[in-house]
Amino acid sequence: MTQTGEAENTPQTGVERQQRRKPGLERLLATADELLYAEGIQQTGVQRILEQSNVARGTLYGNFGGKDDLIAAYLQRRHTHTLAAVTTAIEHAHSDDPADVFDALLDVGESRSQQGSFRGCAFALAVAEMPAADGPAAHWARTHKTAIKALLKQALTGRVAVPERTAESLMVLYDGALLSAALRPGEDSFEAARAAGRLLITTALLPPDPAPGS
Amino acid sequence: MTQTGEAENTPQTGVERQQRRKPGLERLLATADELLYAEGIQQTGVQRILEQSNVARGTLYGNFGGKDDLIAAYLQRRHTHTLAAVTTAIEHAHSDDPADVFDALLDVGESRSQQGSFRGCAFALAVAEMPAADGPAAHWARTHKTAIKALLKQALTGRVAVPERTAESLMVLYDGALLSAALRPGEDSFEAARAAGRLLITTALLPPDPAPGS
DNA sequence: CTTTAAGTAGACCGACTGTTCTAGTGAGGA
DNA sequence: TCCTCACTAGAACAGTCGGTCTACTTAAAG
Structure with a gap:
């Protein structure tokens, strides 16, 4: 055929x-x-x-095969679009300050949080509604978050050395800001995440007097 | 009668x-x-x-009036029990180091994350499934998170002065750790949150030597 | 004109869902 | 003993859900 x-x-x-x-x-x-x-x-x-x-x-x-297929397409679409938005935002912030990279990531989240329909991270919502650990929601959530963490780590590594734990701390701040903004609107969670992230980056990644090994 | x-x-x-x-x-x-x-x-x-x-x-x-009533009772019960657990954990950590307070809060979350049925914060899950902004899920989520933040702030204030933004940063770390542990298991998000929180507390709340121009 | 293919409109189905209702059971108090 | 009251067991109901199916329309290709 x-x-x-x-x-x-x-x-x-x-x-x-x-x-x-x-x-x-x-x-x-x-x-x-x-x-x-x-x-x-x-x-x-x-x-x-x-x-x-x-x-x-x-x-x-x-x-589509059915609603499940449409949901899977929805998740894949979200992943692609959000990752593209984050990528361009991070690439666009090509200053010397590594903290600007994390700020750019948070800016994407914050701008979305200001839209009326904001309810938090789409993948966190999907996982909440589809508990199956081997289902499409869990799969795409893992994929998406891992991709964003890798993106962030790579962008920072281009400027300073990034220990794994610090990268994870920044991811926790990012996800936490999205969630906090959804659960407690009007609390400026993004600004709090920015402040914590900047402190984390400037002290953990950029010691004031560079040691001989940098 | x-x-x-x-x-x-x-x-x-x-x-x-x-x-x-x-x-x-x-x-x-x-x-x-x-x-x-x-x-x-x-x-x-x-x-x-x-x-x-x-x-x-x-x-x-x-x-109960119906399933909705049962759900409301479930949320109230979760709020009461979790708040009690956090309260005792924080009270039990009566050391001089204020970072131990935040560690105690994270310990409660981490121990729950090690149970097989862990799926993250119950209120975040409920809000995801019940989008109504004026519904019981949103109400209890706001109530619960606000109560925990107040508890944390009060426990810290007993030791050092706590700016609002720092308290919010710690809440973002707490919620982010719960969410990250659910979405990306095996990533030690709690340890990352602890490290970030400790840095935040020791530098933002207890400057080692208050330099004039910092 | 005929064929092929995608899209539309809508009836229809079985499998649930939350809820109500009825009849019966068993223990405790008067 | 009688009565009350919480509980049990299960039938029944209306409504909604995802999914299938049929008949019709549109339009491009031969």
């Missing part, structure tokens, strides 16, 4: 087919992302996603 | 009635606490709670 080899003169068959499929699919994915995050995965019924995205029921089950 | 004033010679009527009601109710509350936390609030059906606690359907709806 796939190698009948007769439509080689129309090179858009493969790619264009997905392009044509995109509009409806993209609407579906966008509203799924919005609703699954803002109103919860279990709380959001398939019907609500279909209505808000103006997509027919058959389209969903034609493109 | 309530003031017929004839059974004053049996003073156990009021209290004992609740005592007699306790066994079944306590079984119900204990298994509800266990299941709602470990398997999720929405995921756990009423029937499963009833079966595992060996309690009849009528008992639930006789003592």
Whole structure:
């Protein structure tokens, strides 16, 4: 079926087919992302996603195996988009001060926390709703957090040496700020995380008088 | 009905009635606490709670208005128990070093994280499953976190002066450690939080030699 | 025009869900 | 003994859920 080899003169068959499929699919994915995050995965019924995205029921089950597949796509999408945003934010902060790297990471979180639908880290929410330790939520949460930690560590390592424990402390501050902002809005958790992170970086990574080994 | 004033010679009527009601109710509350936390609030059906606690359907709806009421009782119970555990742990750590106070708080979290059913902070999980900003989950989460922060601040203030921002940084570390331990098990997030907290306390609250220009 | 394929609209199904209700049980107090 | 009251066991109910299926439309390709 796939190698009948007769439509080689129309090179858009493969790619264009997905392009044509995109509009409806993209609407579906966008509203799924919005609703699954803002109103919860279990709380959001398939019907609500279909209505808000103006997509027919058959389209969903034609493109995805079911709701579980749509959830997995939602998580992957979140991972890709958030990681891209963090990457550009960190790359954009190319000052000499390593603390600016951590600030850039927190800025991404803080700007998101100022949107009305903010409820905290999407992966923490997903794991809370899908307890299975071997399920997609746990998988993507681990993947995402590990990737962000690696990104942060790499960006800092370009400037100073970063012990593993310090990197973990910064991750704890990042996740804690996201969670605290969700649970206790109006408490300036991001600023508190920034202050702690800056102290951690300036004292643990940049001793005031550089020892001979640096 | 309530003031017929004839059974004053049996003073156990009021209290004992609740005592007699306790066994079944306590079984119900204990298994509800266990299941709602470990398997999720929405995921756990009423029937499963009833079966595992060996309690009849009528008992639930006789003592509670419904599942929502049971959930509220679960959250209140978690708040009371956790707050008590944290209180005794902090009181028990009556050394001179203020960092020991924060260590005691983290010890409570870490010991819970070593139980098999650990999934992170129960209130963060509840809020994730019940997005309503004015619902019981958001209420108890705010109440609980605020209480713990106040407890921590008070215990530290007994030893050193504690700026608001530093207290918030410590809360971010605490919540972040609980969340990180849930999302990335085996990463020693508590030790990282302890290190960051100790640094924060010893430098921000106890400057070794108060330099004029620091 | 015919074919192929994707999308739409909506009825429909089985499997749950939380909740109510009825009938019966067993212990303690009057 | 009678009565009360908490509890048990289980049927039954309305509602919602995810998922399947059918009939129709649209549009590009031959």
